[in-house]
Amino acid sequence: MFDFIRTHQRLMQLLLLVLILPSFALIGVSGYSTYVSGDHDLVKVAGSAITVQEFDQARRNQLQQLQQSNPGGFDPSSLDNEPARKALLESLIDRRVLVLAATKERFNVSDRTLRQAIASIPELQVNGQFSAERYSDVLKSMGATSKDFEQSRRAELSIDRVLGPVAITAHVPKPILNSIEQALTAQRTVRLRTYAAADYAKDITVTDADIKAWYDQNPQKLKLPEQVSIQYLLLNEAAAMQGLPATSTHDLQKYYEQNKAHYAQPARVMLSHILISVPVGATDAQRETALQKAQQIAKEVAADKSNFADIARAQSQDAGTAKEGGRLGWITKGSWPATLETAVFALKKGELSAPVDGPGGYHIFLADDVQPEKIQSFDEVKSKVETEVRRQLAADHFADMATKLTSLVYDNQSSLQPAADTLGLKVKTASGIARERLLPADEIGDGAAAASPDAAVLGDARVRRALFSSQVLVDKQNSGVIEISPDTMVAVRVQKLSPAQVPAIDKVSSLIRQQLLAERSLAAAEKAGESALAGFEKEAAAKVPDGFGAPLAISRINPQGLDKQTIDVALSASTQSLPVYQGIKNAQGYVVVRIEQASAGKSDNPLLATLPTELSQAWGHAQENAVLGALRSESKIKMLPEADKALAGEATQGG
Template sequence: MFDFIRSHQRLMQLVLLILIFPSFALVGISGYTNYVSGDEDLVQVGDATITLQDFEAAQRNQTQQLQARMGAAFDPSVLETPQVRESLLESLIDRGVIIDTAQREHFSVSDTVLRRAISAIPELQVDGRFSPERYNEVLASMGISSRDFEQSQRSELALQRVLGPIAFTANVPATVEQYLSKALTAQRTVRLEVFDAADYEADIQVDEADIQAWYENNQEQLRVPEYVKADYLLLNEAAAMAAVASPTEQQLQDYYEQNKRRYVLPPRVQLSHILIQAGADASADEKQAARKKAEEIATRVAQQPDQFADIARESSEDIGSANQGGQLGWVTRGTLPPNLEQAVFSLDKGEVSGVVEGPDGFHVFLANDVQVERGETFEQAKAKVEAEVRRQLGAEQFADMASRLRDLAYDNPQSLEPAAQALGLEIKSASGIGADRLLPARQVKGNAASAGEDATLLEDPRVRRALFSNALMAEKQNSGVIEISPDTMLVVRVNEVVPSHIQPLEDVKEVIRQALVRERAAQAAIKAGETALQAYQNQAEKAEVPEGFGSAQTISRSNPQGVNPEVLLAAFDVASDSLPAYTGVSGDSGYVVVRVESAEQGAANENLNVALQRELDMLWAQAEERAVLRELRKTVGVEMLPEAQNVVQEGLDDEDA
């Protein structure tokens, strides 16, 4: 809903600050009391300095946090740009300014505030409440004492007092919120006539001279970045299964018997009972009396089996089942004592047993329902059993092959051949693997990785990172085993490094031809659209809709109905006092003529207003924080030293890193 706000560069800088700033709470210039200089200074902040060591620690922390958040998708190269390094250094400067201000103004927090803040940390809570046990466990896992942790938290809370109050006091005036709300909900009813460049491509002619001229003037657009041709071994479930021998008939039979419950349902009885208790400590007379009572009940239910539930409720001494009419549910073999089981499984459906003595007294059973053994015989289940046995053997084979692959790749660093022969794996090859992506097939000589069946695996950042490491690029060694997933592993090696180069004309003629066709078709579409727009604007009668326009649709900034942003902005730029009116928008895909037929002012929307006020307040608070930080920098004094520019532009060399 607020895309038009978020697209502003100013806002993106503020968001970047939010993402980066909290990440270095305990890194670099991280203590309220340990703010000291190093040997290689980058920035002078007041009386202290940000050192190269501080910057390196912040970089490591930034890398670890992103890697933990993104997992396998993390690509360290995204952090190796001057823009990211500059943002990181700026965040450290801001933190240094805050620390200097907090020290100078003697900001501190009370024990009560500290306790409240620590108890509110979710990681230290159990069921929403602070847990001392959890607190001690977390600190132990982090390897820090409670004193050090509490001191660091006290320091952080003190630092938050420098800018913290701004967020609580920042408030955008209601008139601004109301103006934006109306702008978001204002509506235009429009019709579109689209001049699609694709419709003009058939009429475009491109000759050899055009292609030659384009090639000479746009060679950098045809530059292919450095890439590698790689050999690799792939170990996955399919490879492991291929190495598994077919199980014998006896293995299949044994597996079936061991797992028979998975293929065969045993017989079972849906049972009810009446119990007259007489436990092991009952006397002979008590047992005799209990038996006699049970026999009387058995005679009664034999005459009136349909009254079994009522008699159970009345006479059974098993309180739990008596309330349910004596129901015990389904019973399978192995759940009752042998003599009870024998009596129960000899009953037919609806049949009542005689008196059966058990460990806890005398039972009278009713078989409500009976199910015989059912399921698949060995022959019927054989195909399923074989698949399961093969899968089990395959898992064992995979674990063994994975272990051997690690050893073989390490013991033979200059070749994949020993591992391939020992494990029966095919050495595969792929080309066009760049440091940051797989190159399209048209830019690659040989078997393009991007067009191969293993493209997803080879595009994994861990694979590209390994291929472009020094050991593989310079020394052509095997990588270690790269675990893409628990059942997919790769070992890669660089076969050839292809330097960055401009593609020869012969290789890119068709690419250039298509580019020229698209470019000229877009120009033709734009020309046709502009001509039509001029005609519409000059016509005397504008009420009638010209032929070629689509159906009317009502759009707003908060609900553009799929209309692209350029067309949306153009529609709202049209003055609303003389409608209908026409405007146009050009682009790479052609031209769009917009007919604006009516305009309506925005209407109040309570939910939108609340959300908008919250977001505006947050953005305003961020802007004020940046303004305060700029002034604090002047007060504290910030001086960028020569080494800082080197670190930002060139990064840390391998020796420093």
């Protein structure tokens, strides 16, 4: 059962959404209408209540779902704040409002609709078709019954009928659509002159006094968070291979003989071709005409095969290969459709095929060279065999080491050394690990985790979470074995806890110097750009000043690689008297924009083909929110005192 769950994680997440999460799934629409409130209510919604117990369960489910979908990159602390808790509570309120509306209006779905909805779930299909066997296996693996699942799906579909029709029927009025299309396609012809901050850096001087002054004035910008220095044991494929004994030539030869077919080099043929194309949806007459032309060309080539390349250049309708004389190169058996392979692998070197009906039309193939299937000798693949054997041995060794590592780190809670000695691993060290991130190596110095080859492992949210747990941080014990991936495990312990602090000036002087240099270079570029802008505005309008680039025709839908800030400035500038100049400060320096021409937008641009659909979806979403807002107003939502405690993160009585 556990293997099934591991190999069908996406499906398991789907079923969690449907069967487990009370904040997003139901056991029945009517269940909420007859809900009996607990003693600790958070919110009243039209006589119904959202309780502390329900809120706590929703938080646990939310955490579980995010951990499953982001095993290495999700940090639970990102949910441990008031905005996240408030967003979750609001989602529960919205859900309750929709449930009550569906109950009041007696929304329901037919058995046929329910069957169609379940059958359309891709995770319950095999080869694109609903599989009753897959459905049964999935429910069994979850310990759920079909009645539970179908009742939940029916409830979900019923609730969807509250807002679903709103989005489906949303339509953006034509005048609004036209206005948006014209705004997106309105065009300006511009030239740019850039004053890059980097060009002014050589003239900037930053003294030690400047660095000291900045250091004294900006301690909060330099403050490093609480961090730990650690010891750790890393078990991965490389570590498992370290302790392997040498593999004898006899064993390698034995493995080679047992797996000789694995070292076969498939047959291949070097081909050239001439294509006479057949359009998609061609009539029988069109296909016959193409075939006759192909047959005539084949006859011409057969008369003198040395002319194949010239004929291909002149008559092949495969533009990609025609200019190369029809050359396709080596084709390996098993890489083409069976109908084509049957034809081309029947050819001997120098032979020409009859026209073959294939993708795109009729193909005439010439076999420039043919190589039959070949079994590589042991000597040819010895190094490859050795690598494969050692990896298989390492996999077995890894499994054994992983089992022992788990026991050893628990049996010797105060040190990782016994586990290292027993398994032949090295106790490694690293520093500069904070709760939220690995601190930059240039701020930490030697031994920084961020500069370690194992940085990806040490920066994993699960590792950081373990390091700041009470067991590891306060009790000074080993962590448990943390599985980063199926072939990577780590155990950690804290050596030293360093409080939040401002590093000494000698540790950050180079960083401060770089920042001051960047700030002053940017200021110099801005000053030069503004001065030039004032001069450009006084010059003759028709003359393009030196330093400006080639003209670019830009619009919001076709920005030509320019950033949004530049596009906004160009399109918002007055075009009554052109050319006109505008200046923009950005992170790299200063840009002067010369706007030379302006033209109105058009609504027939092919790039706008999907715009009506996208706008209708956005419009529908906005209307859904409006309807939901109206339903919330009618529901007389009342926040109770217990809600303030829950949002503040105080311990709840129902959890």
